[in-house]
Amino acid sequence: LHRDVDLGALPPATPPGVARVLAQCLQRDKSLRFRDIGDVRLELLGAQHHSETPAPIARASQSLVLPIGALAIVLGAIGGWFGARSTAPETERRVRKFDLAEQSPTQSSAFYVPAVSPDGTRVAYIVDDDVFVRDLGSFETRTLAQTSDPSGIVWSPDSRHLAIFGGSGILKANVNDGSMVELSRDAITWGVTGGGWSANDRIIFADDDGIFELPAKGGTPKMLLASDHDKEVDFHYPVGVPGSPVVLFIQHNRDSSYVLQAFDGDRRVNVIDPGEPPITQCAYSPTGHIVFSRGFGESTVWAVPFDLGSMRATGEPFLVLNDATMPSVSQDGTLVVVRGDQGATGEMAIYGVDGSVTRLGEPREYLWALVQSNDEKKIAYNSGKSPNKSDVWIYDRERGTNTRLTFDQEMCAPVAWSPDDSELAVMHFTPTGKNVFTTSFHNTDGSGPSREPVMAGLISFDARWENAAVQPEPAQRESAIRAVRLSDPETLTTVIHSEHLEFGPQLSPDGTLLAYISTESGERNLYCTSFPSGHGKWLISDTPVESSGWSADGSSIYFTTKENRMMRVGVERQSSVQFGLPEVVFEYPRSPTKDAPEFQWVRPIKDGSAFLAVLRNQDESQPNRISVIENWFEEFRTSKR
Incomplete structure (x- = not known):
């Protein structure tokens, strides 16, 4: 040019x-x-x-x-x-909905914390001690890992690994070949929930002390945000926002309220203030929304538009799904939830070893922890609007009446009747940071407290109410089972001290033996030791145990397994203590089968012919299931612009 x-x-x-x-x-x-x-x-x-x-x-x-x-x-x-x-026409993003997995009558428990991979190609979830992975391009679901009491899972940004939080610590599993490495045992507490996995290879999780991050190659967890135990109980289900330092989490306050918050390392902002039903879990969506669930039993999933810069909601929350909970969202906009009846309503029943069922009273919300009086005329139980807002009641079997015993509206459970049935011990979950578990004592005629409370969770008593075993505090990073004499309840004596997670102590009626659950082998096995010395150690069951209890005369230890069996081990005391081989007392159906029993406390009636149980009134037409919604926001795009 x-x-x-x-x-x-x-x-x-x-x-x-x-x-x-x-x-x-x-x-x-x-x-x-x-x-x-x-x-x-x-x-x-x-x-x-x-x-x-x-x-x-x-x-x-x-x-x-x-x-x-x-x-x-x-x-x-x-x-x-x-x-x-x-x-050129734009590619239409269509909404597609389908169920990925459905709970069967033989499945031991409901689906827990499903997590969709960032690339939207796989879904991982927990059932009991198993972590499963389903490729959305396959008909088959495979077991990725078996670990003790897994409480959460989180995907790596490249969708190739899973971090698994459980009683054995924090593990990292290769999704393709199933190989696992232990990242940390320092993070073991009962309250670990996750999580997130940042682009700089840090795994985020929460426990009773606050929110932590852990290098994905292993090491020592680093505190990101400490919980203020004067005001807060703990933090639940922190999740990272891809490509951002922002962490979303649920703040659980001491007044039993729940707040959805955001934290970027400096600022901490309320995104959604407390309300009813409480917020239980959250996830970040690439559409610019926070997807969250409300409610413990009758759950719903909601979404709210969210600005990462200000860390504030930019609009009103809107309903995404009814009868759903535990949302997880991939980077391509695939939403995964658990749907179906969560089984919040239950009935008291006498469940016979022959399979017979005798119903007691009317259905109750969040019914659990049944304890029968020594004269077998009354049953103490816990019920309320939610697990965190409940009280102890007494059901009179002869009159068919229910009398409210506590008015605290908190998480609590009846534990034991006094020898003459005039008192009832109630264990409270009041997480103040120092004493998570406490025990109160009540006159069963409703006239008020019968003695001063104990600043420990007394979970089992001998028949004479002389000694009681203490439930370990969940925030302990080392496990110890202790005991108290009721004549001196301020003095705790250590019976067992171990680096393994040990809990659920059950004192024999004569106060000479203590059964307890330990993860020493990597599974929840049942052991027994002498009380109060802690000398001797006997393995009662080498299969995973859910809960245990003694017969009224101390001649048998009963326990339930994840295979839906009530088991019994005989105990002989002549020149020395001897334990028999485990034998099956009966097998029982599991949810969602109609009238499937739950045995939170294993307490046989005196002749051993039946047990107290809670029957969950689940809708068999709406079983618990994992559901997938591809391009979830397209259904709301026009109305929520």
């Missing part, structure tokens, strides 16, 4: 963006021209987002007809690309 080209010869309707491209292509100075077609493409894309009124262009002189004609090929190429770009 020997002189500037007069672009006034261009047709009047030429888009301004095209005119700019031509002007830069025809610069006489080579350094000012586009370098390649990629630069041209970016310029044209930018032109689509800027509306300009084209300036009048003068008619070209005859002397420029040839140069302009020479540009026809360039104009044609650019115009063709631009036209194709503007007329």
Whole structure:
């Protein structure tokens, strides 16, 4: 080019963006021209987002007809690309919904914390001690890992690994070959929940002390945010926001309220204030929303638009799904939830070893922890609007009446009747940081407290109410089972001290033996030791145990297993203590089968012919299941713009 080209010869309707491209292509100075077609493409894309009124262009002189004609090929190429770009239809993102897995009558427990991989191709979930993975392109579900009491799982950003939180510590599993490495045992407490896995290879989780991060290669957890135990109980289910330092989590307050919060390392912001039903879990969606669940039994899933910069909601929450909980969202907008009846309502029953069922009273909300009086005329139980807002009641079997004994509206459970049935011991979960478990004593005639409370969780008593075993505090990083004499309840004596997680101590009626559950082998096995010395150690069951209890005369230890069996081990005391082999007393169905029993406390009636049980009134037509919604927000895009 020997002189500037007069672009006034261009047709009047030429888009301004095209005119700019031509002007830069025809610069006489080579350094000012586009370098390649990629630069041209970016310029044209930018032109689509800027509306300009084209300036009048003068008619070209005859002397420029040839140069302009020479540009026809360039104009044609650019115009063709631009036209194709503007007329190509956008790919429609359709909403697709389907169930991935459904709880069967033989399944030992409900699905727990399903997690969809960031790339949206796999879903992992927990059932009992097993972690399963399902590839959405496959019909088969495979077991990835078996570990003690897993409480949470989280995917790596590349969707190749899972972090598993459980009683054995924090593990990292390769999803393809199933290999596992232990990342940390320092994080073992009963309250560990996760989590997130950041782009800089840090795993985020919470326990009773606060929110932590752990290098994905292993090491020592580092505190990110400490909980204020004067005001807060703990934090639940922290999740990271991909490509951002923001962590979302549920703040559990001492007044039993729940707040959805965001934290970026410096600022901590309330996203959604306390309300009813309480917020239980949350996830971040790439659509710019926080998806969260409300309620413990009758759960719902909601979403709220969220701005990462201000860490605040930019609109009102809207309902996504009824009868759903535990949301998880992938980077391609796939939402995974647990749907179906959560089985919050139950009935008291006498469940016979022959399979017979005798119903007692009317269905109750969040019914659990049944304890029968020594004369077998009354049953103490816990019930309320939610697990955190419940009280202890007494059911009179002869009169068919229910009498409320406590008015605390908190998480609590009846533990034991006094020998003459005039008192009832109640264990409270009041997480103040120092004493999570406490025990109160009540006159069963409703006249008020019978003695001063004990600043420990007394979970089992001998028949004479002389000694009681103490439930370990959940925040302890080392496990110890202790005991107290009721004549001196302020003095705790250590019976067992171990590096393993040990809990559920059950004192024999004569106060000479203590059964307890330990994860020493990597599973929840049942052991027994002498009380109060702690001398001797006997393995009662080498299969995973859920709960245990003694017969009234101390001749048998009963326990339930994850295989839905009530088991019995005989105890003989002659010159020395001897334990028999485990034998099956009966097998029982599990939820969602109608009238499937739950045995929170294993307490046989005196002749051993039956046990107290809670029957869950689940809707068999709505079983617990994992559901997948692809492109979840498209269903709401028009109304929620």
